[in-house]
Amino acid sequence: MDPLLRSAEAIASAHSVIALTGAGISVESGIPPFRGAGSLWEKIDPMEFAHIGSFLKNPEKVWKGFLVGMKDMLDKARPNDGHMGLVALENLGRLGTIITQNIDGLHQLAGSGDVIEFHGNFAWQRCMDCDGLVPSSGLDLSSLPPRCACGGIYRPDCVFFGEMIPEESLARSRSLASSCDVMIVVGTSAVVQPAAMIPVIAKNSGAFIIEVNPEPTPLSHSISDRFLQGKAGHVLKTLAETVKGLIV
Ligand code: OAD
Numbered sequence: 624m625d626p627l628l629r630s631a632e633a634i635a636s637a638h639s640v641i642a643l644t645g646a647g648i649s650v651e652s653g654i655p656p657f658r659g660a661g662s663l664w665e666k667i668d669p670m671e672f673a674h675i676g677s678f679l680k681n682p683e684k685v686w687k688g689f690l691v692g693m694k695d696m697l698d699k700a701r702p703n704d705g706h707m708g709l710v711a712l713e714n715l716g717r718l719g720t721i722i723t724q725n726i727d728g729l730h731q732l733a734g735s736g737d738v739i740e741f742h743g744n745f746a747w748q749r750c751m752d753c754d755g756l757v758p759s760s761g762l763d764l765s766s767l768p769p770r771c772a773c774g775g776i777y778r779p780d781c782v783f784f785g786e787m788i789p790e791e792s793l794a795r796s797r798s799l800a801s802s803c804d805v806m807i808v809v810g811t812s813a814v815v816q817p818a819a820m821i822p823v824i825a826k827n828s829g830a831f832i833i834e835v836n837p838e839p840t841p842l843s844h845s846i847s848d849r850f851l852q853g854k855a856g857h858v859l860k861t862l863a864e865t866v867k868g869l870i871v
Contacts, residue, residue, distance in 0.1 A: 626849040627858070630807075630833040631865035633848075634717050637804035637831070642709055643821050644723045644730070647810020647836060648855045651703040652729060654696055658812050659838070675783040682768040682776050690779060691767070694759055697726075697745050702733035705809065708859025710734045717866055719803075722796045724811060724818050726781045739792050739799075741818055743781035750775040788817060800824040807862075809835040810855050813842045822846050835859060 634640055646656040656662045657669075671677055672689040710733050712718035720737045721730050726745040730738045747756050752775025762769050762777065769777045782788060800806065806825040813819040819841075826832050826846045834840070834847035835858045843850045851858045 627851055627862060627865060630849045630851060631862055631869055633805050633831045633833065634712065634807075634862070634866050635869040637717075639803045640712070640718050640805040640807065641799050641803045641825075642718060642721045642807040642809060643811065643818070644709075644721060644725060644809045645811025645813075645818075646725060647812075648705045648723075649700065649703075649725055649727050649729055650810065651705060651854060651856045652700040652727075654700050654727060656810075656812075658814070669784055673784050675785040678778060678783055682778070686764075686767040686769070691764060693745065693779075694762070694764075697728075698760070700727055700729060702729045703856050704860045705855030705858075706730055706733035706735070708855070708863045709807075709809075711860075711863035712866060715863070715867055715870060717870070718807070720795075720799055722792075722799070722818075722821060724815070726779070739796055741782075741788060741792050741796065743779070743789070745779050745781055747780040748777040749780045751778055752776075756780065793817065796821055797824055800830070801828040803828075803830050805831045805833065807833045807835065808842065808847070809859065811836075811840070813840045835862075 650656055657664050672685055678685045706729050721735050722739045723730055724741050726742055728744055728746045746759050748759055748762055749756050750771035753773045755771055800821045801824050803825055808822050822832055822842055832847045833849050834842055835851045835855055837854055
């Protein structure tokens with residue numbers, strides 16, 4: 624049977640469907656992925672610019688060389704057909720929580736109702752001294768690193784390499800993964816832990832795993848029940864339309 628139709632049937636007949644998304648779902652919104660051709664880590668070394676140790680050592684360098692550019696890019700990005708495909712599935716009552724590794728806030732902007740931000744969100748900056756939060760949109764970047772009124776340095780409210788995943792996000796994601804019937808895994812290279820374990824937990828708990836990616840990943844031939852090869856925008860739009868056709 625056609626893998627997309629088989630996936631749509633699994634979604635249409637499941638009690639609990641969740642999704643795990645990675646950078647690939649936002650590529651069609653103009654945000655480059657972290658790995659592969661044209662990727663961010665091809666241009667800058669993550670250990671030099673995205674590790675908490677590097678930030679603490681030289682916040683000015685990390686703001687100048689990485690975070691200002693990231694902010695510009697995220698300010699401009701808008702949801703694409705991939706994000707909207709997941710919203711369409713949710714509106715059909717066929718998708719619950721989205722666990723995302725992305726910090727771009729595009730699932731929420733698209734209209735998804737329950738999003739676990741595994742690596743935090745760039746929309747907020749946290750003062751490293753007083754813990755005060757400000758929206759990134761109101762951040763004064765005229766002098767770097769940006770500072771809070773208390774004098775403390777702002778950092779994005781995201782997880783840097785070398786930091787722990789927020790405990791609540793991790794616990795909730797594990798629990799949802801172990802109780803879902805279907806997991807849709809979109810646009811992740813599935814190499815960064817502990818996010819990469821989430822589909823494995825779901826599979827070991829009996830879930831049907833649908834993977835959407837233009838390229839095979841370590842999950843594709845072992846964990847994924849169906850591999851829908853292609854870009855998230857086209858595949859998720861078609862998947863949502865096919866599910867709709869099956870349930871109405
Ligand atoms: P990666 O950049 O590692 O992987 C992106 C995936 O998206 C690859 O498998 C691509 O083949 C796929 N892809 C590219 N274009 C796509 C498209 N149009 N539609 C669907 N898929 C597409 O991104 P993540 O797996 O999200 O963490 O990376 C995980 C973590 O590594 C990130 O959250 C970040 C990074 O270092 C931190 O910064 C802590």
